[in-house]
Amino acid sequence: xxxxxxxxxxxxxxxxxxxxxxxxxxxxxxxxxxxxxxxxxxxxxxxxxxxxxxxxxxxxxxxxxxxxxxxxxxxxxxxxxxxxxxxxxxxxxxxxxxxxxxxxxxxxxxxxxxxxxxxxxxxxxxxxxxxxxxxxxxxxxxxxxxxxxxxxxxxxxxxxxxxxxxxxxxxxxxxxxxxxxxxxxxxxxxxxxxxxxxxxxxxxxxxxxxxxxxxxxxxxxxxxxxxxxxxxxxxxxxxxxxxxxxxxxxxxxxxxxxxxxxxxxxxxxxxxxxxxxxxxxxxxxxxxxxxxxxxxxxxxxxxxxxxxxxxxxxxxxxxxxxxxxxxxxxxxxxxxxxxxxxxxxxxxxxxxxxxxxxxxxxx
Numbered sequence: 001x002x003x004x005x006x007x008x009x010x011x012x013x014x015x016x017x018x019x020x021x022x023x024x025x026x027x028x029x030x031x032x033x034x035x036x037x038x039x040x041x042x043x044x045x046x047x048x049x050x051x052x053x054x055x056x057x058x059x060x061x062x063x064x065x066x067x068x069x070x071x072x073x074x075x076x077x078x079x080x081x082x083x084x085x086x087x088x089x090x091x092x093x094x095x096x097x098x099x100x101x102x103x104x105x106x107x108x109x110x111x112x113x114x115x116x117x118x119x120x121x122x123x124x125x126x127x128x129x130x131x132x133x134x135x136x137x138x139x140x141x142x143x144x145x146x147x148x149x150x151x152x153x154x155x156x157x158x159x160x161x162x163x164x165x166x167x168x169x170x171x172x173x174x175x176x177x178x179x180x181x182x183x184x185x186x187x188x189x190x191x192x193x194x195x196x197x198x199x200x201x202x203x204x205x206x207x208x209x210x211x212x213x214x215x216x217x218x219x220x221x222x223x224x225x226x227x228x229x230x231x232x233x234x235x236x237x238x239x240x241x242x243x244x245x246x247x248x249x250x251x252x253x254x255x256x257x258x259x260x261x262x263x264x265x266x267x268x269x270x271x272x273x274x275x276x277x278x279x280x281x282x283x284x285x286x287x288x289x290x291x292x293x294x295x296x297x298x299x300x301x302x303x304x305x306x307x308x309x310x311x312x313x314x315x316x317x318x319x320x321x322x323x324x325x326x327x328x329x330x331x332x333x334x335x336x337x338x339x340x341x342x343x344x345x346x347x348x349x350x351x352x353x354x355x356x357x358x359x360x361x362x363x
Contacts, residue, residue: 069218072245080241081147085140085233089132093142095154096135103127130206134173137208137232144240150247159213164247167254170213171243173232175204176225208232210239217249276357284355291340291348298339305331 092100106113106124113124127135138160142152151163161170181198192199210232212222220242224235308328315325336342340351 069220069245069249072218072249073220073241076241076244077237080237080244081144083140083144083237083240085136085236087136089136089139092135093139093146093152095142095152095160096139099135130175130204130208133233134175134208137210137236138173141236141240144236145243148240148244150243162243165251167247167250169216169243169246169250171211172213173208173210176207176209177202178205179203210235212242216242216246217253220246220249280355280357283357283360284352286360287352287355288348291351294338294340298335298342301331301335301338305335 089096103113103124103126105111107126109124111124112121114121142160145152145162149164153161153163155161155170159170159172161168163169179200180203182201184192184197184199188199189196207226208231209223209225216222221238224232224239226232229235305328308331312324312328315323315328317324319327340348
């Protein structure tokens with residue numbers, strides 16, 4: 001049981017980390033037992049109000065999958081065929097056959113092969129028993145997937161991937177690694193710190209772990225391994241059912257995501273169109289105000305021109321090389337051109353109708 005679950009349920013539990021007082025108390029208790037003395041056990045704190053004395057914790061049979069995923073798994077198990085891993089590898093799947101051929105070639109040529117699990121190149125050697133187990137399991141799974149119209153291929157890192165339509169699931173079957181200390185050889189000691197006698201190294205165990213390398217909808221299980229519940233060979237049917245259940249759920253999730261994206265894009269286009277319409281409306285009213293301003297300016301200029309005519313009694317008076325009458329005609333022509341109502345009042349709205357989103361680019 002995890003400390004997090006204990007915390008949620010209000011169950012007292014020891015703190016993590018090196019508790020030296022607890023270690024001292026443990027040693028003291030061991031001494032008391034050895035001396036035949038009774039050990040005084042401290043009382044646990046009282047339970048929270050409303051907390052039951054008995055709490056039953058049960059693991060979900062499908063690793064906590066949702067009800068939808070549970071139903072999909074049940075349907076996949078019911079509709080699927082029984083899967084059995086053969087004791088010998090015969091008529092291997094093309095991908096498995098390619099791996100076998102590459103290893104034979106590496107052994108014949110003395111070439112290094114890349115070991116994915118310790119993440120290092122090693123000398124090509126015959127497959128170990130755990131590797132042959134892995135090949136038999138994958139061969140069975142590949143053939144079972146293709147029997148269900150699922151395409152099996154390799155990724156660019158030579159890992160298997162299952163594809164159905166637009167969706168794909170990358171997975172791997174690998175030995176579980178453990179860290180061990182290896183005694184340094186005489187050649188290795190100069191490359192390590194002084195006084196260091198060991199180096200840490202990852203080594204393979206006999207435990208196989210099947211892991212799906214991506215998120216699955218509905219909290220479908222993603223990891224299986226050898227253990228008390230059985231070997232991976234006994235779980236291939238569950239793995240196959242999970243993959244078959246995952247693809248329709250992935251397709252539905254992808255289609256829902258695409259629909260949400262389509263709705264977002266539609267809403268964004270609607271907002272953009274509305275913003276463009278609002279800007280165009282503001283720009284047209286801006287043009288209307290400019291026309292009104294020109295009309296006001298023309299009225300002011302017309303009144304000023306009339307005052308000038310009154311103030312200049314002699315229109316033949318030469319000003320700047322031109323007679324005053326010519327200057328007055330020049331001003332009259334510009335006033336007429338500046339006034340938007342001089343020729344046709346409908347031209348005002350025609351100019352407003354010709355405004356586009358590019359007419360005013362200053363904002």
